[in-house]
Amino acid sequence: MGIGEISYTVPVSGFTVGNYWIGPQMSDLGAIRAELLRPGSPFEVEAQTVDGRQVRCWKHAPGNLREVLDATRQFNEQTYLVYENERISYSRHYQAVESFAAALTRRFGVEPGDRVALAMRNYPEFVIAFWSVIALGAVVVPLNAWWRREELLFGVSDSGAKLLIADERRLTQIHDAPSLPPCVSVRTSFRENCTRFGDLLDPARALPLPEIDIEPDHPATLFYTSGTTGSPKGVLGTHRHLCSTIWTSNFGISVGRLASGAPTPAGDRQNSALVTAPLFHVIGCFSGILVSTFHGHKLTLMYKWNPEQAARLIEQEKINSMVMVPTVASQLLTVIDRQGLALPSLERLSVGGAPVPPALVKRARKLLPNVIIGTGWGMTETASPSTHVFGEDFVSRPDCVGLPSPVCEVRLIDENGADVERGEHGELLARGPNVITRYWNNPAADREEFIDGWLRTGDVGWLDERGFLYLSDRVKDMIIRGGENVHSVEVENMILSFDGVEECAVFARPHAELGEEVVAVVVAFDDADVNLDALQAYLKERLAYFKVPSLLTLRRQPLPRNAAGKVLKHELKSSASGPGPR
Numbered sequence: 001m002g003i004g005e006i007s008y009t010v011p012v013s014g015f016t017v018g019n020y021w022i023g024p025q026m027s028d029l030g031a032i033r034a035e036l037l038r039p040g041s042p043f044e045v046e047a048q049t050v051d052g053r054q055v056r057c058w059k060h061a062p063g064n065l066r067e068v069l070d071a072t073r074q075f076n077e078q079t080y081l082v083y084e085n086e087r088i089s090y091s092r093h094y095q096a097v098e099s100f101a102a103a104l105t106r107r108f109g110v111e112p113g114d115r116v117a118l119a120m121r122n123y124p125e126f127v128i129a130f131w132s133v134i135a136l137g138a139v140v141v142p143l144n145a146w147w148r149r150e151e152l153l154f155g156v157s158d159s160g161a162k163l164l165i166a167d168e169r170r171l172t173q174i175h176d177a178p179s180l181p182p183c184v185s186v187r188t189s190f191r192e193n194c195t196r197f198g199d200l201l202d203p204a205r206a207l208p209l210p211e212i213d214i215e216p217d218h219p220a221t222l223f224y225t226s227g228t229t230g231s232p233k234g235v236l237g238t239h240r241h242l243c244s245t246i247w248t249s250n251f252g253i254s255v256g257r258l259a260s261g262a263p264t265p266a267g268d269r270q271n272s273a274l275v276t277a278p279l280f281h282v283i284g285c286f287s288g289i290l291v292s293t294f295h296g297h298k299l300t301l302m303y304k305w306n307p308e309q310a311a312r313l314i315e316q317e318k319i320n321s322m323v324m325v326p327t328v329a330s331q332l333l334t335v336i337d338r339q340g341l342a343l344p345s346l347e348r349l350s351v352g353g354a355p356v357p358p359a360l361v362k363r364a365r366k367l368l369p370n371v372i373i374g375t376g377w378g379m380t381e382t383a384s385p386s387t388h389v390f391g392e393d394f395v396s397r398p399d400c401v402g403l404p405s406p407v408c409e410v411r412l413i414d415e416n417g418a419d420v421e422r423g424e425h426g427e428l429l430a431r432g433p434n435v436i437t438r439y440w441n442n443p444a445a446d447r448e449e450f451i452d453g454w455l456r457t458g459d460v461g462w463l464d465e466r467g468f469l470y471l472s473d474r475v476k477d478m479i480i481r482g483g484e485n486v487h488s489v490e491v492e493n494m495i496l497s498f499d500g501v502e503e504c505a506v507f508a509r510p511h512a513e514l515g516e517e518v519v520a521v522v523v524a525f526d527d528a529d530v531n532l533d534a535l536q537a538y539l540k541e542r543l544a545y546f547k548v549p550s551l552l553t554l555r556r557q558p559l560p561r562n563a564a565g566k567v568l569k570h571e572l573k574s575s576a577s578g579p580g581p582r
Contacts, residue, residue, distance in 0.1 A: 112137030234440025256390030325483030353483030354515030500528030
């Protein structure tokens with residue numbers, strides 16, 4: 001057995017630890033976690049030094065992602081990627097990675113530590129490029145494919161990308177920009193100043209992947225997320241962060257299976273996952289690519305999200321597990337309900353990335369009674385999941401986000417920085433091997449977002465008597481629309497650039513499917529006539545669609561502010577109650 005499976009067998013209360021945790025149902029979560037964490041188990045925890053501080057780490061997690069990639073050779077001819085009519089085996093994928101990595105070195109001089117930007121839809125080329133860059137010890141920079149021209153150019157420039165790998169739509173937006181690095185085009189005849197991806201997949205010129213010394217704290221990924229000033233911040237993830245995430249996901253799944261008494265998977269059946277989130281998002285990349293690849297799962301990709309097509313793929317590819325944002329889950333449940341589908345292959349459904357409405361949990365339990373339903377909390381800075389809750393524990397408390405991972409410490413503090421008591425609300429802080437220790441070239445953000453090694457998450461929440469975490473608000477003025485982060489300052493600045501706007505405020509409004517939607521209140525100059533339809537059209541041309549307000553309201557009075565000049569947004573929310581221009 002290789003690293004792609006949990007290669008330990010430990011007797012634990014009468015059940016076996018293997019590729020999946022199986023055995024009798026246990027009702028005491030504390031006992032389950034204690035058994036899984038006992039010395040000698042795959043989930044044994046030890047103290048390690050990270051950035052000069054002692055933190056709890058998974059003792060048996062892989063040391064780097066190159067180890068994970070190399071271990072996929074054991075899966076040979078098993079299917080790895082499915083995209084429309086294309087099927088790529090693990091062995092063919094590894095050969096493609098060898099070929100593409102050789103081209104990256106030979107043609108573009110990519111070396112360890114170099115950044116390589118990816119901007120495309122969920123194509124198989126994204127996965128091949130991801131692992132090729134990782135194999136060379138370089139850094140993958142997944143750019144948000146929904147970004148507009150200026151946003152994409154910012155990501156390429158700020159990251160210092162040595163190479164850009166992009167599809168036709170992204171290249172069309174930015175190909176004429178000055179100082180653009182060399183480009184590789186994906187699934188397009190677009191050739192201006194570009195090399196076609198397929199031309200670099202030459203088996204005859206492939207070489208064995210070079211031996212690279214990759215330490216756990218070497219950088220692996222650079223994602224971008226909104227910052228406190230409205231500009232995206234670079235989140236630099238290390239191999240330790242991402243390998244810890246794989247092991248944390250394994251732990252959460254294991255707890256869920258034991259608590260629910262899930263049956264043993266039949267024989268040598270290959271498990272299958274459907275990717276419902278963009279691969280440039282941590283949910284799609286980490287929960288999709290990393291975890292599925294580690295276990296040798298079949299990974300099914302979609303050109304774009306479509307609930308009817310997803311339902312067909314679940315049946316066709318015998319999908320076992322999915323991770324999705326609440327919006328997507330709600331749309332899929334509607335199709336299941338309308339078509340009366342049973343989807344017997346589906347075993348696990350994880351919903352996260354945005355607040356999960358309790359009604360959604362109840363609906364999922366009714367329509368998918370045999371599926372283990374769960375959620376968790378995480379963010380780009382924590383390499384995604386840091387808490388988990390599954391099965392009955394989630395159904396009985398659908399407004400919680402679970403118990404913290406054994407290697408991710410959390411604290412809740414008041415406005416003075418003092419820890420709050422259980423049951424009291426406070427700002428959530430986190431630290432652990434999955435949590436970044438600094439931002440990319442942004443010392444101002446480092447000073448603001450870290451307190452003595454603890455990350456300020458910007459979330460407000462509380463812990464109940466059993467240690468379950470609940471989130472109630474956000475300190476940072478962040479909106480999460482369908483799993484995508486929207487920072488109000490960025491949207492406000494764009495609105496303020498529209499002729500006639502004097503001031504504005506952007507905030508969130510609850511939405512049944514998206515979790516939240518973006519709402520804006522606009523104040524015009526006294527002699528100005530601001531047309532809201534024209535304003536929204538203006539924003540659609542300049543912002544990614546998920547950042548454009550669903551509701552724009554024109555206000556005649558100045559915005560309410562406190563003594564410090566801060567806009568009192570809670571006083572504005574009551575005015576955002578009607579339909580607006582779409």
